[in-house]
Amino acid sequence: MTGVREDFREILRLVRPGARVLDVGCGGGELLELLTREKQVDGRGVEISHQGVSACLARGLAVMQGDADRDLDQFPTGAFDYAILSQTLQATRNPRQVLSELMRIADRAVVSFPNFGHWRVRWSLVQRGRMPETRSLPEPWWSTPNIHLCTLADFNALVEDLDLRIEASAALAEGKPARPMDPTKPIENWRAEAALFLLGRRSGPVEPDAAPGDLFGA
Amino acid sequence: MTIAAEPEAIAQDGGTWSFPSERPLVLDSGARIAGLEVAWRSWGRLNADKSNAVLICHALTLDQHVAGTHPTTGKPGWWTRLVGPGRPLDPAKHFIVCANVVGGCMGSTGPSSTNPATGKAWGLAFPVITIGDMVRSQAMLMDAMGIETLLAVVGGSMGGMQVLQWAADYPERIFSAVVVAAAARHSAQNIAFHEVGRQAIMADPDWRGGDYALHGTRPEKGLAVARMAAHITYLSEQALQRKFGRELQRDGLSWGFDADFQVESYLRHQGASFVDRFDANSYLYITRAMDYFDLAAAHGGVLAEAFRKARDVRFCVLSFTSDWLYPTPESRHVVRALNAAGARASFVEIESDKGHDAFLLDEPVMESALAGFLDSVDSARGLK
Numbered sequence: 317m318t319g320v321r322e323d324f325r326e327i328l329r330l331v332r333p334g335a336r337v338l339d340v341g342c343g344g345g346e347l348l349e350l351l352t353r354e355k356q357v358d359g360r361g362v363e364i365s366h367q368g369v370s371a372c373l374a375r376g377l378a379v380m381q382g383d384a385d386r387d388l389d390q391f392p393t394g395a396f397d398y399a400i401l402s403q404t405l406q407a408t409r410n411p412r413q414v415l416s417e418l419m420r421i422a423d424r425a426v427v428s429f430p431n432f433g434h435w436r437v438r439w440s441l442v443q444r445g446r447m448p449e450t451r452s453l454p455e456p457w458w459s460t461p462n463i464h465l466c467t468l469a470d471f472n473a474l475v476e477d478l479d480l481r482i483e484a485s486a487a488l489a490e491g492k493p494a495r496p497m498d499p500t501k502p503i504e505n506w507r508a509e510a511a512l513f514l515l516g517r518r519s520g521p522v523e524p525d526a527a528p529g530d531l532f533g534a
Numbered sequence: 535m536t537i538a539a540e541p542e543a544i545a546q547d548g549g550t551w552s553f554p555s556e557r558p559l560v561l562d563s564g565a566r567i568a569g570l571e572v573a574w575r576s577w578g579r580l581n582a583d584k585s586n587a588v589l590i591c592h593a594l595t596l597d598q599h600v601a602g603t604h605p606t607t608g609k610p611g612w613w614t615r616l617v618g619p620g621r622p623l624d625p626a627k628h629f630i631v632c633a634n635v636v637g638g639c640m641g642s643t644g645p646s647s648t649n650p651a652t653g654k655a656w657g658l659a660f661p662v663i664t665i666g667d668m669v670r671s672q673a674m675l676m677d678a679m680g681i682e683t684l685l686a687v688v689g690g691s692m693g694g695m696q697v698l699q700w701a702a703d704y705p706e707r708i709f710s711a712v713v714v715a716a717a718a719r720h721s722a723q724n725i726a727f728h729e730v731g732r733q734a735i736m737a738d739p740d741w742r743g744g745d746y747a748l749h750g751t752r753p754e755k756g757l758a759v760a761r762m763a764a765h766i767t768y769l770s771e772q773a774l775q776r777k778f779g780r781e782l783q784r785d786g787l788s789w790g791f792d793a794d795f796q797v798e799s800y801l802r803h804q805g806a807s808f809v810d811r812f813d814a815n816s817y818l819y820i821t822r823a824m825d826y827f828d829l830a831a832a833h834g835g836v837l838a839e840a841f842r843k844a845r846d847v848r849f850c851v852l853s854f855t856s857d858w859l860y861p862t863p864e865s866r867h868v869v870r871a872l873n874a875a876g877a878r879a880s881f882v883e884i885e886s887d888k889g890h891d892a893f894l895l896d897e898p899v900m901e902s903a904l905a906g907f908l909d910s911v912d913s914a915r916g917l918k
Contacts, residue, residue: 374906
């Protein structure tokens with residue numbers, strides 16, 4: 317497992333073995349393949365590029381070409397145990413809608429995004445008066461796909477607003493192991509370069525443990 | 535230095551399977567065809583545990599000559615890009631079968647076959663057939679060949695409809711399914727274009743109420759017009775524009791109704807060459823079968839119900855951006871139903887300006903997607 321991305325390593329730790337997993341923005345299927353091999357998950361993917369989808373097909377993965385904003389309505393309610401959205405939320409047109417869709421499709425969502433409250437971002441904005449270009453946000457404002465950036469505090473508020481529960485969270489930094497954190501602590505909004513959350517529903521029906529193999533619950 | 539071995543000739547076979555009259559094809563309409571004949575071709579060899587059989591389902595005006603040389607036209611088979619040595623479907627690895635559909639005119643029982651009751655060509659006395667009937671006859675052929683389960687069922691256009699029907703009717707007999715440029719139902723527009731073609735045929739005085747064979751005539755003009763109209767639906771506006779624009783056949787206009795424009799001449803050629811290889815009544819019957827196709831209707835109006843038992847089948851659904859005959863939303867509709875049924879569905883929309891016909895043309899993304907998919911299917915079945 318050397319060479320595995322740190323956020324993948326963390327996701328691998330969070331996901332229950334044998335779970336039904338949807339990876340939204342699955343790229344060439346690296347994470348799905350890892351989850352299938354290490355956690356025996358029943359995985360599906362959504363990927364916008366045909367190169368990504370073709371690569372997934374060659375790995376034997378079931379992947380649909382589509383995008384997080386438009387195509388999540390293809391999946392029935394409660395079809396998955398986990399929906400994963402890795403470093404993509406900030407690039408969607410309607411992050412709030414995407415997050416609620418993830419929580420409709422799955423019992424839990426695993427979401428990661430760059431933290432716009434990180435000190436380097438704030439410093440760049442304050443010092444230069446320009447949109448930040450940092451390690452985790454390398455592109456200039458006019459070409460970045462990140463159109464809905466948020467801070468850790470912003471995300472906490474959205475989680476509250478959507479009546480979700482944070483079951484686990486970790487700070488991510490390139491090349492470093494994920495560090496468990498309390499995302500409500502103001503200091504983390506300065507320290508975390510990127511954040512990864514495991515979200516569950518706060519209210520509503522308690523998730524029954526789905527019978528194995530009963531995919532999409534007949 | 536080693537001398538490269540002579541490439542081993544590809545095993546090919548073919549023929550016509552005649553079913554005994556006590557094993558009739560029972561049709562969706564309730565009618566029966568006794569003494570059914572199914573013309574087929576194959577490439578490769580069935581392995582010892584019979585796990586490498588692939589069925590290809592052909593489109594409306596195509597036939598069982600997927601690879602090799604077509605006996606009538608002398609042209610190469612219609613899917614040599616996908617079927618052949620080193621291709622995604624490889625005779626060295628797979629046993630690839632394609633059969634002419636029932637109702638067709640390339641050797642399988644159809645309206646131009648002899649009606650045993652009269653000793654003459656069936657004509658319009660031939661019963662109306664459906665996509666379900668085509669698939670049932672294919673299943674009979676698989677039984678006859680001793681093939682219990684298929685590694686893959688693969689088809690484009692009407693072939694894709696048959697693949698979906700296979701998934702609904704015989705899910706336990708297929709391991710994977712490839713559906714290219716197809717739909718789970720015929721739309722009003724699809725039916726409308728087919729009706730234009732049928733009316734063109736029936737308006738030809740040589741059609742003779744379908745009994746042209748008895749009169750020694752052929753409704754060539756009507757069939758050619760039907761083909762011309764249909765051919766436009768297989769292309770995209772961009773493809774036509776790129777190919778022909780407003781280019782003229784000769785210098786200057788004729789100030790008459792000759793084929794001044796290259797596109798007119800092209801369509802006339804398409805129509806004229808089509809009548810040499812296709813039967814007008816078969817065209818009526820097969821287009822009717824497509825129009826009647828509505829997989830959801832047979833399952834309480836819920837398409838997902840059609841795939842309820844196909845959860846373990848691996849699906850690969852492909853569409854093309856410029857296909858306005860079976861546009862991407864039709865494929866997405868299928869994929870949504872597959873997801874609702876919990877099947878393993880993959881879907882790719884391929885960027886192409888070649889219209890519906892793209893599935894027969896050079897589309898590298900289609901080839902790589904199918905190669906990847908079929909490769910993983912091979913591995914899952916231990917066919918490496």
